[in-house]
Amino acid sequence: MTSKLNTPLWATFSAFPSTEAWPRFNGQPVPLGGMTVEHFLKHYWHKKPLLIRNAIPEFKAFFSPDDALSALHDEAFESRLIAQDETKGWQLKSGPLKLRQIPSRKKSNWTALIQGVDLNDASGHALINLFRFIPDARLDDLMISFATNGGGVGPHYDSYDVFLLQAHGKRHWRIGADQDPTLIPNMPLKILQNFKPTEEFVLEPGDMLYLPPQYAHDGIAEGDCMTYSIGFRAPTYRELGVALLNFVEDNIELEGRYADPKLKPQTTPAEVPPSMVSDVYAKLQELKWDKGWVAECLGCYLSEPKNNVWFETPAPIALAAFKRQVKKSGIVLARGSKMLYSTPWVFINGEHLVADGVDATALQSLANSRGAEPSDAQAWDTDSALWTVLHDWYAQGWLELVE
Structure with a gap:
């Protein structure tokens, strides 16, 4: 598979007007209405x-109402x-839907929600990348709402x-903090029963509203x-804890087997021996939670693709030919690929490897830029194991050659 080089990322999005006057962060324009990233985050x-007027x-919308209706099925x-x-109340249907299940645009009071548009549309991918002043580990997806x-x-x-x-x-948006969390009972949606807005405003094309959690x-x-929602991941600590425990299960190294050579006669055979509890407790204390484990687990977990993400594998190409093509035209990460790093690990699509030296520098640059220019590739050691790694990723559809 080949792709057009997506650096600079915003250049592929024809819906953007000139971004020359926009504030920049790390070389990229940011759509914060003239506000700097530092001021916004602080x-x-x-x-x-x-509320950012004319953000x-x-x-110009790149995903039309007709596109949204098509996405429903x-x-x-x-x-x-x-x-x-009025009679049936709120109703929720999950896609894909049949054409006869989709209401007419002439009918009022209905909404289509389309998730993961950034994975299926080049312009959507370019739009969400304007928000990479927030870490990729937090960035979730672009959802489009047509109503x-x-x-x-x-x-x-x-x-x-x-x-x-x-x-x-x-x-027309109504918002408010410190709301009664009571939900309307027996509903397919989580709708607040006693919502009391404190602010109201009407957004027009180009306007943007940022809302914190809760x-x-x-x-x-x-x-x-149509509203485009750029959302960010906020996993619960329980979710992360389960992920860490699963990671430990797959990577644990705890030698030995339980034994009780000093066992005494048992008059209460149904009781779990206190000595067994103490022995196992002492052994499990050898498991040390450290930042390395957490970083390794987080990188794998947060780079895991969603269930509906699939990769198109390209026609096979020899390693030597792959090197020549990359040095000639460059490579980009496939839109569905999630690549992160936390030294010394590099993570991609739920898998990880250890990298150091110039290879680590090259892979970190690839992750940050979501691509590599020909000039970058020409500087890589021809005999480096880096090429084998990239060639394998290309074969899995995680990387794409540039046309």
Whole structure:
């Protein structure tokens, strides 16, 4: 498989107007309405909402309402259809749906939610990459919401940070902090029963609203509208704890086997011997939780692709030919690939390896840029094991050659 080089990442997105006047962070433009990344993170991120008028001036939607409707019956997308009916109340259907299950655009009060658009659309991928001033380990996906007049999902909380970019039409937002968490009972959605908004505003194309976690909000479409949601992962500590325990199970090294050579006659045979409990407890103390284990586990867990991500494997190519092509045109990570690192480990799609020296530098650069220019590849040692690693990733569809 081949791909157009996606550096600079924003250059592939024709919906962006000129970004020359935008503030930059790490060489990339940031859509914060003229605010610097440092100011945003210090005063707003994970703290309070921010309404950014004209965050992306002259913004043009790259994913149309018709695209959203098509995605509802496309297995490549994770999708949901939410409708509110006067007699039936709130209804939720998960995709893929049949065409006859999708309402007419002339009917009001329904919403289509399309997840993972960044994985299936080049412009969506370019858009979400504008937010890489937040670590990739936190970045989740681009969700697109298409709604007819009056459509929405009801007042609710999210457990994660989110940027809500208005792409088409208008949406009326009501938000409020410190809400009563009581939910309307017997509903297919988690809708707040006693929502009391403290602020309201209408967003038009190019406007963007940032909301921290647990900040109640309710968005209602005014006519047909589309909102692009850039969401961020916020796993629970329980979820991470389970992941770490699973990691330990796969990687544990604890020698020996339980034995009781000093066993005494047992008058209460059903009792678990206290000496056994003490012995096992003492042995398990040899397991030491350290930052290395945590970093290794986190990297594998957070780089694991979602269940609906698949990779198209290319036609086989010899290692020598692969080297020539990369040095000529460069390589990029496939849109579905998630690559992270925490020295000395490099993680990609749930797998990991140890790298050091110039190989580690090259792989870290690949992860940060999501690609490598021909000039980068030409500087790599021709005999380095790095080439074998990259060739293997290419064969699995995790990397793509540039046209």
